[in-house]
Amino acid sequence: MIEQGNVKQDDLISGIMRSKASMTGIASNREPEDSHPSFLPTEEINEYHISKTGAKITTDSSISVLNQYCDKLPKDKYYTPRPKFQFTHYGDGYECTVTLPSSAMFQLLVGQKARNMQKAKQLVCLDACKRLHQLGALDDHLSPSVEEPPPEISSKSSISTPGAGLGTTKRKELHGTTKVLSMSGSWGSDRSVTKLQGYKLNFVCDQVGQKYSAFVLLIDASIAKEAATLDIDLYLHDKMVKASVSPCGPLELDAWQMEQTKLFQALLFNSLFGKLFIGSKASKTPREFILKKDDVFLWNKENMYLLLPVDSTLDSHKSVCINWSVIDVVATAVGFMRSIYSDGKCNLTDKLNYEKNGEDLIHLANKSCKGNDLKNMVVLAIHTGKIYTIVVVSDLCANSKFDGTTDKKEAKFRTFAEYFEKKYSIFLCHPLQPLLVLKPTHNPHNLLSSKNRDEDNVVENKNRANSLVHMPPELLIPLDLPIDVLRVFYLFPSLMHRLESLMLASQLRSEIAYRDSDISSFVILEAMTTLRCCEDFSMERLELLGDSVLKYAVSAHLFMTFLNKHEGQLSSRRQETICNATLYRLGIERRIQGYIRDAAFDPRRWLAPGQLSRRPCPCECPVNSEVVTEDIHRIDDKSIIIGKACDKGHRWICSKTISDCVEALIGAYYVEGGLKAAFAVLKWFQIETEIEEELIMEALSSASVRNYLPKVDVVELLEAKLGYTFQMKGLLIEALTHSSQQESGATYCYQRLEFLGDAVLDILITRHLFLSHKDTDEGELTDLRSASVNNENFAQVAVKHNLHQFLQHSSGFLQDQITEYVNSLESSSMDRASLLSSGPCRGPKVLGDIVESIAGAILIDSKLDLDLVWRVFKPLLSPIVTPENLELPRFRELNEWSDKNGYFIGIKCENRGDSTMAILNLQLKDLLLVRQGCGKNKVDAKAHAASLLLRDLEEKGLIIPRNASRVEQLEKNSGTVKHCNNVLDVMDTQNVAPPRQKEVAVLSTTTPGSVLDKPLVVKVKLSKGGPRISLYESCKKLQWPMPTFEFVKVEPSVCSSSCGSSQKVAPQGFAFASTITLHIPNGDVISLTGDGRADKKSSQDSAALLMLYELQRQRRFQVQEV
Incomplete structure (x- = not known):
């Protein structure tokens, strides 16, 4: 008697019954003389010898070796593979026939005759071992072979990067950045007529009255169609601008026009986003105007194009007319600046030429204007090289008391005139004329995503009114630059970054060279973009799809190519082919690391041709060239900043990112061109996946020899249930046959078809989810796939459609488990409490396996028609999980x-x-x-x-x-309360102020059950983030709820530094103070407010540090500053 449902007792009884059957078989086949010892050898001892290694098998050891080989074949708890022997008696001896499991390299072998059954068995085992070695199933040491990687993978070992962690996030590697070839050109120094390709840039704002001038992009090469016809939304703080690109044909510039356009571009981009002067007192180098001499050093041949304004009054749809009047005005300003700085110093005295008549005239650097004509005029400051817009004429003059409201906030000068004299060595000629109130230009912003309308933009716009400056008119050169022209310059960094990215994607597409017109550069760009870029798209969704496509392509190829390999060998080869380390090597071989975009676009570091960087990042990398040709990597180095490039384009990339990009590119080509395109990019990566028609026919013919075990009406019933009629019935029979059926004479099982069907259902379900939920983010899409593609889900599908009733097996234990699982699903209508108390009941893996094997069988029978397989399986799998009914583990x-x-x-x-x-x-x-x-x-x-x-x-x-x-x-x-789960955000090295004595508010008090036996020692770093981390780790150790923070804005005057003194005024005009609340289980609720700080994270640190010292005062913690 055994206890019903006791799995342990069931396994024990099953094992006893198998042992009994095995002993009975051995005893019944034993010869009478085998029970007596044989003292003299009666026959010659045969052996099989490997000269290379010295390994050998004798007749005495052959049975053991064959058993070891069978033991390594695929098995489960319902079936153990082993050889079966049959004996034929002849007059002069016995002949033994061995039958190996279906997953072996061969199934049947007849041995030599021997005088008794034992000897015949040994001889057939020796012959079987010989054949297994010849077929490669036994290695040269006569042990079961370990599956070797595919030839196309092992051939890459010579180019593999040394070191551990290939294809993982732990390994960080230094790589270069691929240049956009379409952006290069050598025409900058031409002294003859230059012919360039023109692309018109139009801008339309969604706010009435906000006009943006059209521009033309001039470039040496023709650019890809997607870039040449780009339409893009640019998200400003309070409005949106639609930018569009359209080809307008070639344009020619003579030498003089080329020089004028280069001066126009260099002056405006440097005065807005770069710098017009190099050298300073701090660097002990003389200050120099960069455009006063040869400017060749400003123009890089790898980044050559012009952005010129278009005269809309003369513009037509077929051609564009460059606004030469605006260009000439700016170029003239350059000439005036050159004359001022001709001797290296700012010399205004000899350059001023004013109109003497009219007392209401305002004397600018090179002209005089009426005060009423100055409003909204764009001007260039000769001493800073920055552009401003005139707001109003003030009541102050240069001799007025200096209030620090110039372009530099200095408060140590008595008057404005003194400030300019001592700061810039400029002696004003008209100190009594009124100062002008100017609005400075601002930094460019990332306008590519609506997500970038962040608080920084809000702060900058709020404070722009507070950043107005006073300037003497004689230091300003009027540019006569229309506001609608100036506005466009703030759009260029984002627009050109997107254009360059599309050109780079098109460049990669050309390298892959598969029917470029069928593959969109936008999708390739998506496959090159990581989440770190903070775009509205990333490679994650395509990577998920590409993973399934790769798995299917490799699985189908292996299944068709290696008909004699069992499921374990196929799985080993597949894993070796699709693992991240292999994909990494293949990606490196194709140099895709240079195309990956792995950092958020920083428009402040973007450079137009002819522009000097205001934020240089000098290269300190351990390489001598822009191309990284050697292996430079770090393992688990947390100090490395991922994605940020130096001025030479070197950046650190996670090794796994390269593997992910390979999968994303496969997914991109599958989305755009189907399996043919995906197979093309796989071939480009040197992954062999093509399947010849002959291989499909061979797979079908091998299934035609399957024994027809079930009754005809049973097969027809299952076909009716599936809604599909098999052309090759043997495939369906194989798909339903468990390996334990070999005990009843079957020479096949479903394991190979399950291997294939697993990949088939994976790609079909992933494709369905990808196309059905286009707005679902990558994380939820992964959850949807995990909920749909798993053995438990497939097991429920098998029971729901009664597929388990068609399973062919010979295991009573398996039948009991299936029955138990079916009963548990049928009783799922019981109350929820009963289900929870009974614990999870998972289906036997066999049930999910037959669903996968049937999918594999239909795929082979339909000659790899995936759409047909989906038409059959979509009703079976329905309802397929959606974001609305997704249940997480x-x-x-x-x-x-x-x-x-x-x-x-x-x-x-x-x-x-x-x-x-x-x-x-x-x-x-x-x-x-x-x-x-x-x-x-x-x-x-x-x-x-x-x-x-x-x-x-x-x-x-x-x-x-x-x-x-x-x-x-x-x-x-x-409605969830916000808490401090962001304690591990980016930290800096600023010190945190020591806590001042604060009044602690105890909101509620209960029994002091949370008093510790002894204070917890807490080590605190005073660098930014240190107090939060220490408090977080302490709460986790004690299993206290995390503290919560609430922010309030306070006057900046209450900000204090680490020494308790007043800090500099916060740049946004206010400070943040955090109130922290900590609930101690079975104890107090402590609430207190920290000091004011310029940013929220620092205010959290202040409050967290106060909380730590309050807990020390209560003798719960012992704080140690480190």
Whole structure:
């Protein structure tokens, strides 16, 4: 008698029965003389010898070697592969026939005759071992062979990068950046007529009255169609501008025009975003105007193009007319600046030529104007090289008291005249004329994503009114530059960055060289872009799809190419081919690392041709050229900044990013051109996936010899259920046959078809989710695939459609497990509490396997028609999970809820026989929840316990039940209290001020049950982020709820530095103070407010440090500053 449902006892009885059957077979086949010792050899001892290694097999060891080989074949707990022997008796002896499992290299072999059955068995085993070695199943040491990587992969070993961690996030590598070839040109120094390709740039603002001048882009080469016809939305703080690009044909510039346009571009881009002067007193180099002599050093041949304004009054649809009047005015200003700085110093005295008549004239640097004509005039300051817009004429003059409101905020001068004299060695000629109030230009912003309308833009726009400066008119050169022309310059960094990125994507497309017209540069750009770029798109979705496409392509190729290899060998080869380390090597071979975009676009570091960088990043990398040809990597070095490039284009990239980009490119080509395009890019990466028609026919012919075991009506019934009629019935039979059926004479099983079907369902479901949920982010898309492509889901599909009734097997234990699982699903209508208490019941893997094997069988029978397979399986898999009904794994759901709300989960797992017990405890503010769960492994046990805890949280109203509507869940989630889960954000090295004595507010007091036996030693770094990290780690160690922070704006005067003195005024005109609240379980609720700080993170540090010292005062902590 055994206990019903006791898995351990079932396994024990099954093992006893198998042992009994094996001993009975051995005893019945034993010869009478075999039971007596043989003292003299009666026959010659045969052996098989390997001269290369010296290994040998004799007749005595042959049976053992053959058993070892079979033991390495695929198996499960329902079937153990082993050889079967049949004996034929002749008058002069015995002949033995061995039958190997279906996954072996061959199945049947007849041995030599021998005088007895034992000898005949040894001889056939020796012959079997010989043949296995000849077929490669045994190595030269006569041991079962380890599957070698495919030839196309092993051939890459010579170019593999040395070192550990290939294809992982731990390994950071230094790589260069691929140049955009279309941007290069050598025409900058031409003294003859230059012919350039023109592309008109139009801008339309969504605000009425906001006009933007059209421009023309002149470049040496023709650019890709997507870039040449680009339409893009540029997101400014309070408006949006639609930019469009259109070809306008070639334009010719003579030498004089070329010189004028270069001066126009160099002056404006440098005065707005770069610098017109080099050298300073601090660097002990003379100050020099960069355009006063040869400017060749400003123009890089690898980045050559012109951006020129268009005269809209003369413009037509077919051609563009450059606005030469604006260009000439700017070029003239350059000439005037050259004359001022001709001797290296600013010399205004001899250059001023004013109109003497008219007392209301304002004397500028090179002309005089009426005061009423100055408003909104664009001017250039001769001493700073910066551009301003005149706002109004002030009541002050140069002799007025200096208030620091110039372009440099200095407060140590008495008058404005003194400031310019001592700061710039400029002696004003008209100190009594009124100063002009100017609005300075601002830094360019990243306008490519609506996500970039951040607080920084808000702060800068709020403070622009406070940044007005006073300037003497005689230091200003009027540019007569229309405002609609000036506005466009702030759009150029973002627009040109996107154009350059599209050109780079088109360049990569040309290298791959597969029907360029069919593949969009936008999709390739998406495949090159990581999440770090903070764009509205990234490679993540394409990477997920490409992973499935790669898996399918490699699986189908291996299945067709190696008909004699079993599932284990095929899986090993597939894993070796598609692993990240292999993809990394293949990507490096094709140099795709140079194309990857792995950092957010910083428009302040963007450079136009002819511009000097205001924010240089000198190269300090350990390489001598722009191209990185050697292996430079770091493992687990947290000091490395990923993605940020130096001025030579060197940047650190995670090794895994290169692997991900390979998969994303495969996904991109599959989206744009289907499997043919995907196979083309796989071939470019030197991954062999093409399948010849002959291989398909050979696979079909091998299935035609399958024994027809089930009745005809059974097969027809299953075909009717599937809605598909097999041309080759043997494929369906193979798909339904478990390996244990070999005990009944079957010479095949479903394992190879399961290997193929696994990849088939993966690509079909992933493709469906990818196309059906285009607005779903990559994280949720991954969750959808995980919920759809798993053995448990497929097992439920098998039971739902009664596919398990067609399974061919010979295992009573397997039948019992299937019956138990089916009964558990049928009883799923019981109340939820009963289901939770019973723990998770997972289906036998066999049930999911037959769903996959049937998919593989249909694929082969239909000659690799994936669309047909999907038409068959979509009804079977329905309803397919959607974002609305997606259910996360229970432990993950609990973990995410805890992280979001600032709680910690305690986990303890214990093995209890064949099962695992998991104990989870969740400390809330005033309550400790403890639940335990059981399962076959840790995952199941934690899932069971998590389900019970989630039920407790639902009953307390802390989370919305799973059966609640989507709207209710979103409303609940949006109301979650913000906590300090961002303590590990980017830190800097500024010190945190020591805490001042603060009044502590105790909101509620309960029993002091949380008093520690001894104070917890807490080490605190005073650098930015240190107090938050220390408090966070202490709460986690004690399982206290995370503290929460609330921000208030305070006057900047209350900001204090590390020494307690007043800090410099916060740049935004106000400071932040944080109020921290900490709930101590079964204790106090402590709330206190820190000092004012210029940024929110620093204010959190101040409050966190005060909390640490308050806990020390209460003798809970012992704080040690380090």
